[in-house]
Amino acid sequence: MTSPAMPSVATGIARENTDRILRMFARFTSVGYLAYLALLYPSITTTTPLMHRWWTPLAVLIVFGSGVLPGMLSFRRGTAAMRSAAAVAALAFLTAAFTWPLAWTGLQLPGDDGVWLAAFPGLASLAGIIAWSTSVAFIHLVIGCTAVQMINLVARANASAPMLIPEITFAIMFCTLFVGGAAMALRTGRLLDATTDTTHAAAARAAAQRARAVERERFDALIHDGVIATLLAASRPVHRQSVRALATTTLRELDELHTIGDPDQQITISEALAQLRTAAVDVDPHTAFVVTSPESAEMFRIPLSTVRSMSAALSEALRNSHLHAGSLATRTVTAAVETDSISIDIADDGIGFDNAAIPPHRLGIAVSILGRMRHIPGGSARVDSEPGRGTTVHIEWTAL
Incomplete structure (x- = not known):
């Protein structure tokens, strides 16, 4: 007996939170570059005569x-x-620092001034945090701070050589505050992604275990109500025709159980709609189930595993509506069939909710609806809701 097909669990760790933090740092870094360009423009024009005309x-x-x-x-x-x-x-940034000696004319700056590159080595290393690992970014930080402080030593008049090491150390420590903070934020994002991935995988495994338990219960019920009942009837002095009819019914149910367990089987759109309607009625017998289907879609066939996943997502959406939409809410299920796709809208006129306010540990939507549908080739799902304006769950499958 084959248990129902379940959504596969992604083997790679999600990057949603890490990527969000990376985007934030990228925008912050770019704004920082524009700000430094505006602030350093006087210094850039001051140091231009020190360099060959092409360099600045x-x-x-x-x-x-x-x-x-x-x-x-x-x-x-x-x-x-x-x-x-x-x-x-x-x-x-490093290229500009390393090419500076090649373009320097030998003229020096006043002792209290410095080259404009020395103002933002940490910002360049923050860009390195976005691109590379933390260790590589810190190596970039050390090289950049050392290079610009050595340029200051050479370019400034009356610069003190003994102060080179303290100035390099101070520059590294100062820039490390920002680069280190960025590194810790990225580490937090990666941990959150890994935790989310692990939680979703555990939820998927739990769902698979529940499905196997349901299959065992169905099989146990069939054994008790069919096989054992047939054997008991055969052992008693009853009419053989009754035993034959009971045995025929049991064998047919066993054959149907085997057929239902084949996830690669394809069924007609009528059979699929029957299963979807059953899934809706099992949760809420009073839910209206409306179907729109052109005559050209009658030959459309759907994988049984896809119908199971859509039925499970439909059931979960209705259960969520019963739990959260309010006692006065009404629900409607609308199935729209095309020649190569089927979409289902589960709508209620309840209290609605704010998607952004859902706690991360609430997995009913993320795993049981969105995750289940997105793991189907050709499947998709979304949830539209606003406080006070009801909720609509849209699930769809398109033949690839």
């Missing part, structure tokens, strides 16, 4: 131009381009 415009363009890119790319769906841009920004 090119360095400003490369350093600040690359610094703005991560924030711009943070609005894209994926984070790969954003992280690559952050790596370019971090390396651009």
Whole structure:
């Protein structure tokens, strides 16, 4: 006997929270680059005569131009381009620092001034945190702080060589406050993602165990009501025709049990709608079940495993509505069938809720509805709700 197909559990750890923090840091870093460009403009113009004419415009363009890119790319769906841009920004800062000696004319700044690169090595390392591991970002921090302080030592008039080590140390410690804070925030995001992934996996395993228990109960009931009853009837002096009829019924039920257990089987849209209607009625006999279907969809077939998942999501949505919509709420289930898809809306006119206010540990929607449907090839789900305006759960499957 095959137990019902359950949603597979993703093997990789989710990155939703980590990516959200990375996007936030990318935007913060880009805004920081723009702010430093405005603040350092007088210093940039002051130090331009010290350099060959080609270096300052090119360095400003490369350093600040690359610094703005991560924030711009943070609005894209994926984070790969954003992280690559952050790596370019971090390396651009070091490139400007390492090419400075090649473009220096030998003129010196006043002793109380410094090169503009020395103002924000920590911001460049913050871009490194977005792109690389924490250890690599801290190596970048040490190299950047050391390089710009050595440039200050050479470029400033009457600079004190013995103060080089204390200034490097202070710069590293000061920048570490921000880069270290960013590293801890990212670590928290990764831990939260790992915890969320583990929790969802545990919920999926628990759902699979419940499904197996239901299957065992169904099988036990069939054994008791069919097989044992047939054997008892055969052992008693009753009419053979009655025994034959009972045995035929039991064998048919056993065959149906085997068929239902085949997740690869495809069923007609009429059979699928019957199962979905049964799932709705089992939870709430008073729920209206409305079907819209063109005649061209009569030959449409659906995998049985998909129907099971949709039935389970439908049942969970109705149960949630009974628990949370309020005692006066009414519910309607609308199934729309097309030639290659089926969608179901479970709507109520209850009190509604705010999606953002749902605690992370409440998994009824995240796992039993959204997660279950998203694990089906071609499946999708969403929940629309507002306080005081009811709730609509939309589940859909499209043949691939």
